[in-house]
Amino acid sequence: MRSEAHSAIETYLTANSSMQAKRLKADMLKNGQSLALSLDDHEEVTDEYKGVKLWWHSGTHVAKTESFSFHPTTNERRYYTLTFHKRNRELVIGPYLGHVLKEGKAIKVKNRQRKLYTNSGSWWSHVVFEHPATFQTLAIEADKKQEIVDDLVTFSNSEEFYARIGRAWKRGYLLYGPPGTGKSTMIAAMANFLGYDLYDLELTAVRDNTDLRKLLIETSSKSIIVIEDIDCSVDLTGQRKKKKKEKEEGEEKDPTKKKEKEEKESKTSNVTLSGLLNFIDGLWSACKGERLIVFTTNHVEKLDPALIRRGRMDKHIELSYCSFEAFKVLAKNYLNIDSHELFVKIRGLLEEINMTPADVAENLMPKTPKANATSCLESVIEALEIAKEEARVKAEEEEKKKELGGKVDGNLGNDESEEKKVLEKEGNAKKLN
Secondary structure (H helix, E strand, C coil): CCCCCHHHHHHHHHHHHHHHCCEEEEEEEECCCCEEEEEEHHHHHHHHEEEEEEEEEEEEEEEEECCCCCCCCCCCEEEEECCCCHHCCCCHHHHHHHHHHHHHHHHHHHHHHCEEEEEEEEEEEEEEECCCCCCCCCCCCCHHHHHHHHHHHHHHHHHHCCCCCCCCCCCEEEECCCCCCCCHHHHHHHHHHHHCCCCCCCHHHHHCCCHHHHHHHCCCEEEEEEEEHHHHHHHCCCCCCCCCCCCCCCHCCHHHHHHHHHHHHHCCCCCCCCHHHHHHHHHHHHCCCCEEEEEEEEHHHHHHHHHHHCCCCCCEEECCCCCCCHHHHHHHHHHHCCCCCCCCHHHHHHHCCCHHHHHHHHHCCCCCCCCCCCHHHHHHHHHHHHHHHHHHHHHHHHHEEEEEHHHHHHHHHHHHHHHHHHHHHHHHHHHCC
């Protein structure tokens, strides 16, 4: 098994000096769709660093084994030899080798096959991450989009800054808004933009804080940890419900019912707010490399303020209903048009009616082979007009309920006043007697 240093050196030399080599090796990547090139055995290439010339030579060493086996295996070790002038020893051993390792790891991360991890209990499993979302196709306002991109770029280039101020290289994002406003798509676009792996953490599948700690420590650098719908995942308000007491002592002593109760409680997640906060504030500081953590919620008002304060969730991003600017992005994505005579009508309707980008996109989707831009835009207009009518009817019904409520309150008030007058008359009569 190759060491991490050998892998980084090989990646660096392949990227920077492979054009000099007479022979190269080609290995099929795991996806089966592309080749990875590297220096062949006993090849020599040159490199230059700050005006100093160096020579790299690749070699192999086959270890001899005296034991006999019906299934012999070759114990082959690959290595690189670095040659340089002795007067440059200090430069090479220090800055140059550090440069090679750092660049090699960066190139490997950039070219790697990115993964989407999901947890089953306290274990991660993964699939290849191939989501097509980008910031160019994201249906949000251009100013907000650029603000998020600038924030991500600044974070990814701030290793020295975080080290200088003594903080862990991490950043938290809170995405909130109604369902269908593009929160999950935003996360995929962030991962594609940065080239990070994704860890989709399902808190309801985590048994307790110990398992949560184990899962989070196993995440790699250059990754995004996602907890979607965090308000629905587990009780993170810090106000856990007390266990219900059995009414009868016989039920408590019944072994069958006791076992069923224990099994039910064992399946319930016991992750606490303090456990999650301890990780965000403490354990993450021990994890090397940059990481993002992203929470999504449809109801930001339900979350404990301690969970989303600055320093934990550093940037709060509201994703709301579809604006006309966002609609134009969707029209470009789905219909490949920048303008149309129906845009004016759609703009007016979007200013009156709340509709999510997901609903707008569904109506822009061609449903038949003969569908064109005009028919798809007419479908959007029809959906907006239906939503407008439904909103009008709902508003009228609510207004009627308010009026009926006012009349009932008024009648109750009249009845009370009449009763008061009767009581007053009876009291006056008693005084006269």
